[in-house]
Amino acid sequence: MSQFMKGIITGTFTTLAAIGSYRILFENDNQESLSSKTRASETILKYGIPDRGPDIRVYDNHILSYDQAKKTPVWVAEYITKRNIDGPADRRKIKFKSDPNVQTEFSAENSDYLGSGWSRGHMAPAGDNKHSQEAMKQSFYLSNILPQNLENNGGFWNRLEMYCRDLTKKYKGVRIISGPLVLPTTDEDGLHYVKYPIIIENEKSEPLGLGAFIVPNQPIGFEHSLKDFQVDLKKLERSSGIIFTPKLDTVKIPDLCQIDSCNLMKKTNLNCI
Numbered sequence: 183m184s185q186f187m188k189g190i191i192t193g194t195f196t197t198l199a200a201i202g203s204y205r206i207l208f209e210n211d212n213q214e215s216l217s218s219k220t221r222a223s224e225t226i227l228k229y230g231i232p233d234r235g236p237d238i239r240v241y242d243n244h245i246l247s248y249d250q251a252k253k254t255p256v257w258v259a260e261y262i263t264k265r266n267i268d269g270p271a272d273r274r275k276i277k278f279k280s281d282p283n284v285q286t287e288f289s290a291e292n293s294d295y296l297g298s299g300w301s302r303g304h305m306a307p308a309g310d311n312k313h314s315q316e317a318m319k320q321s322f323y324l325s326n327i328l329p330q331n332l333e334n335n336g337g338f339w340n341r342l343e344m345y346c347r348d349l350t351k352k353y354k355g356v357r358i359i360s361g362p363l364v365l366p367t368t369d370e371d372g373l374h375y376v377k378y379p380i381i382i383e384n385e386k387s388e389p390l391g392l393g394a395f396i397v398p399n400q401p402i403g404f405e406h407s408l409k410d411f412q413v414d415l416k417k418l419e420r421s422s423g424i425i426f427t428p429k430l431d432t433v434k435i436p437d438l439c440q441i442d443s444c445n446l447m448k449k450t451n452l453n454c455i
Contacts, residue, residue, distance in 0.1 A: 239283060239325065243317040244306035248281075248325050250288035257361035257424060258305035258326055264350045269313035276318060278302055281325035290324040303330025303376075305360045307343045328362055328376065331400050338402035341446035342378065342395075345408065349382055349442065353390060357381040359426050363396060363418075374399035377418055379426050380438060389430065393438030394418045408444045 235250045243266065247256040280289040295302055305326050311318035320326070330339065349356045363375040378395040394415040395408065415432055419425055438444065 235285070235288065239281075241317070241320040241323075241326075242314060243311050244321065244326065246305070246325060248284065250284070253288060253290040253294075253324075254328050255305055255325060255361055257359050257426075260306050260310060260358045261355055262310045262347070262350055262358070263355050266310055266313050267347045267350060271312045271315045271318040273308045273318060273322075275315070276308075276322050278322050278324060278327065281323035283323075284325055290327070292324070295329065298329065300329030301332040301335045302327045303335045303339065304343075309343060309347060328399075330376070331374075333401040334397075334399055338406070338446070339376070339397065342397065342408065345444075345446050346380060348447075349380075352442070353382040354385050354387065355383045357383070361422075363422050365396070365421060377422055379415060379418065381427070381430075381435075382438060382442070389435050391438040391441040392432055392435045393444065396421075404449050408446055409439055412439060412444070 235248060237247060239246055239248055243262075244258055244260050246258040248254075249256050278292055280286075280291055292302075302324070304321060305328060306321050308318050308321050311321050346356055346358055357380070359377075359379050361377055363377040365375055376397050376399055378397060380393045380395075381389050382391045384390050392415065394413050394417075395411045396413050396418060397411050415426070
């Protein structure tokens with residue numbers, strides 16, 4: 183098993199244990215006479231501020247926060263309209279590849295997934311980028327990918343992605359934030375989750391409805407509806423430690439599933455995009 187997959191399995195998909203990491207340099211500097219501010223800027227961090235990489239990375243049709251330790255996204259944000267889901271882009275001409283914007287030592291590789299038992303699951307889907315070959319190509323960067331249960335990736339999760347695209351036929355735009363979520367569980371096999379807040383907008387770009395979902399990263403049959411995995415946004419934010427829309431007052435925004443059906447595509451109509 184590669185170091186990447188060990189990190190994924192013990193980091194992303196299990197509860198983390200606290201581990202201290204120390205690097206010590208010995209010097210003879212006299213620090214007693216320095217002010218706190220000077221000591222902080224010139225002495226304690228004399229050799230620079232520890233760098234975890236850019237806080238956000240911007241692509242043609244998605245933005246993400248990347249975890250260099252786990253080599254997976256923390257969250258991926260999209261804004262899609264009817265224009266995004268229609269066009270000439272062809273995924274058959276694109277292959278998964280390491281993100282050229284991520285340093286090699288912090289980047290996932292295709293070999294990390296081989297024999298791992300996990301599929302490469304898009305957060306910003308290829309089907310959301312049919313308008314642009316370049317945007318679709320960027321969606322195949324491994325910075326946008328999570329280890330995902332194969333059946334879930336091609337089944338329930340695929341249906342959820344198609345549902346979001348269908349929303350663009352009724353509303354001006356759909357804002358989506360997706361990413362991994364580690365939750366405590368009593369299940370002896372351990373359950374893993376993916377989070378998914380969705381906002382739909384009207385012609386004035388005003389929010390009409392909001393839905394938040396936590397989807398287990400495991401096979402999900404067609405007997406389950408999307409509503410089975412709906413949660414309160416505040417609960418999702420507490421669980422993830424992320425305030426998804428800090429500039430938006432979400433209290434008065436109606437429930438997405440009350441405005442729209444939240445019904446996913448049936449098995450007979452399912453096709454991968």
